[in-house]
Amino acid sequence: MSQRIAVIDLGSNTTRLVAYDYDPGLRFHLIDEVREVVRLREGMGANMVLRAASIDRALRAMRMFHMLCQASGIDDVVMTATSAVRDARNGDSFLARVRGETGWEPWLLSGEEEGYYGALGAINGTGLRNGFVVDLGGGSAQIVEVRDRCPQRCVSLPFGALRLSDMFLGYDRGRAADVEALRAFMAKHLAGVDWFKARPGDTLVAIGGTIRNLAKMDQMSGSYPLEGVHGYWLGADVVAQMADRLWRMTTKERSRLPGLDDQRADIIQSGALAYAQLLAHSGFDGITVSQQGLREGIFYKRFLAGRPQPIIENLREFSVYNLARNFGCVNPHSQHVTKLALSLFDQLQPAHRLPASYRELLWAAGILHDIGISIDFYYHHFHSAYIIINSGLPGYSPRELALIALLTRYHRKHNPKAGEMAPLLTAADRDALTPLAAMLRLAEYLERGRSQVVRDVRCHLDQAGGWLQIEALAAGDASVELWDANRNLDLLKTALGLEVELVAGVWMGEGERVAR
């Protein structure tokens, strides 16, 4: 039974509500998101008192969120507050007012909880196994170590973009002396965090508005072919350059930079300086951006309730089925096309010589190849690719996402073109695309009648002779499949550089392939 939940986090700079529609443990879909820049920390200064104007802005946003939940019939609402309220001497009074106006029971997260749930979102959003998650918000930054996909120790430091602007740089063009003071402040705090150091195989994932915005700006400076920033990798050198450049500009100048959100133009310089220093300290050569963070982490706790850890077991598999389920597109045909394509991949390994990493992409493309039918049947291969690119598949990198989308794009007709998704794909990817698409296409036509009559394939490969025979092992009349698959063999011939013949074979039952 489908359920709905809203998660709100009230940060130092921004508050956001996200609403999900979900079947526990099975699938979820983001159905609403509202964001307000409330700047709750603004003017808090050394007194550590939330100011009247800030309280008014925050309460107005909470009232709106409350109305929105009521109107949408969402009564499961988790409202959290973070560092501004945590640090404020009048935080209790403020939360009591929120409680009074909304009836919610606000949850004031400790720095450790904030780090833990942020890391949970990042782990379930990117598949991070070992490394660190940095959540740099308006008022604080949490650094969480992750080992074997579990959040470990955590530290919360006063490195928020708003707070650093407040303390050091101000909100317009900075001064070199203030930058130095900011750096010294950070260095002092980081000195005690000697465990935040890159080990071999470690990845650094960052969440929050600052890193998303830096990533967007970097994307806009080149010809990046995707819209979203999830999974985007930002090099340490680029971050250092941005950090060095942004504080020297006025807010007006910054607000003209492509990709920069106007409402961040006066604090992004502090955020960039903070990230540059975090990278220098930890020794990572870059940061992977996660769109999922604190709110998602809190959602996962509910979504995966009852499990020992609220961590998705197999993230890639989950993401693919989550998308398929959201479009009502889990069916025997897609499963069987996938099975045939993977059987071809395995048996033709000596011919295509592709590493196993591509097999997983072929699997995903097989499950999702027909998802575009929801938009329109006739060009559904295009629509499948569009949906995959734009919905995203957490756990796959943007490069892998692009490859999966291109495989669905070419599962029926036409041949992969040279320049597509250009800067994302490697030369090896380009070479892999045609054989992978060819195997998926053959599998699709061997499942032409959607009856699973061709149970499997058996490949007889004679590479020296430049020749391949594929037996379609059928449990019944597969004349149509054979005939149609035969008409669609060209891409495979081209991809493998072999003569390919397709012949009828007989399916002898599950033991058959094992026995031969």
Add this chain to the structure above:
Amino acid sequence: MSQRIAVIDLGSNTTRLVAYDYDPGLRFHLIDEVREVVRLREGMGANMVLRAASIDRALRAMRMFHMLCQASGIDDVVMTATSAVRDARNGDSFLARVRGETGWEPWLLSGEEEGYYGALGAINGTGLRNGFVVDLGGGSAQIVEVRDRCPQRCVSLPFGALRLSDMFLGYDRGRAADVEALRAFMAKHLAGVDWFKARPGDTLVAIGGTIRNLAKMDQMSGSYPLEGVHGYWLGADVVAQMADRLWRMTTKERSRLPGLDDQRADIIQSGALAYAQLLAHSGFDGITVSQQGLREGIFYKRFLAGRPQPIIENLREFSVYNLARNFGCVNPHSQHVTKLALSLFDQLQPAHRLPASYRELLWAAGILHDIGISIDFYYHHFHSAYIIINSGLPGYSPRELALIALLTRYHRKHNPKAGEMAPLLTAADRDALTPLAAMLRLAEYLERGRSQVVRDVRCHLDQAGGWLQIEALAAGDASVELWDANRNLDLLKTALGLEVELVAGVWMGEGERVAR
């Protein structure tokens, strides 16, 4: 309760199966389509006997369709045959074999039935009110007169593209004398059809593979921004040029023409000549292409069972709700945004001076503005536009479709750009886009909390003073809506060239607007 049906038509050149998922009278979605070129009429000659090879090809296709239906769990199958079987002396035997192999009860359509159902598909697909539907297939052409959306008299003529090639031009480069013979043959037959003449206000709609292909070729020769051919208008001059050019080329030369389906490269020349002559005879200045034809007509009979005529009452409204329902996106928020946008449109008429035809597009955009959330929330305005463009909205022209899509594209942010959908839109459309998007956007932000708290708006327009006040008539606390709508007024100010202020007003109940 959702049902499934498959409709098959076995024509002279092609056979197709389409499968629909539908709720009777409410919504439907094409879920599968399989096409085979079987050339049933090939070699039939003057003997009028279906040849063995043709029968084999057709039976193989029917077996495949049968397997497909069984595997998909579709037991409601309507299988129809048209002119090749109708004309053949051994048509009965052939149909008995189909019956024997599939268990279906084949329905041999008369020429009049073929015309009627084809026209039904075209009427429900384009909203044709008065004029004619031409269905030019492989073996015959049906001409149906349509008055007040109902099919009237019909004639079936032996003008199929395959048959004309068979009789006159052959399958490669033609000869001038043969073209003359073809023309004379058509003229003789058309002489008796004196009622097939354009009257003022009439539209000519054509269905079938030939016209779709001609349209596609014309699209590919320019910079047409949409993929589909449904609703495309093909000028009589263009058809005449194509007709004059195609028969002079070899099949190999034709097969290289952009947009031409390889499998039609040897018969398209006859089809083009036939259309040119039909246009010359009837006096229409062009043809509107309908993607929907015979199969869809037969589907509509089932879909609209129980109505006096299987014709959709209000096609535009139906198409919009059909799409919204297919994406599970009919909800009070979208309804209310639409209501507010139309209220603005009506009250601001003296300021924007847009004709009422745009009001209907604003309505459609309002109902569909959030449909893209199914793909991804963050860029859902883009996705809404993508879905609309690619799913299509029967009853709206491609130009109107593009406008509706652009309105959803701009319902949240950014401003319409100059060149979008360039060749489809008129200068008036471009001028209309900004005020329409501005009204939709204001309506969206007045429904920010999705609670319908702003029940309506009241506009006080002082054009001489260059000034407009909009009262948001609220039944409760609408401070959030007012505040957020205020932040998003810029586009409306630009569009109307007025100072705009938004103020709180109080909703006095339904009688309020009438009484004032």
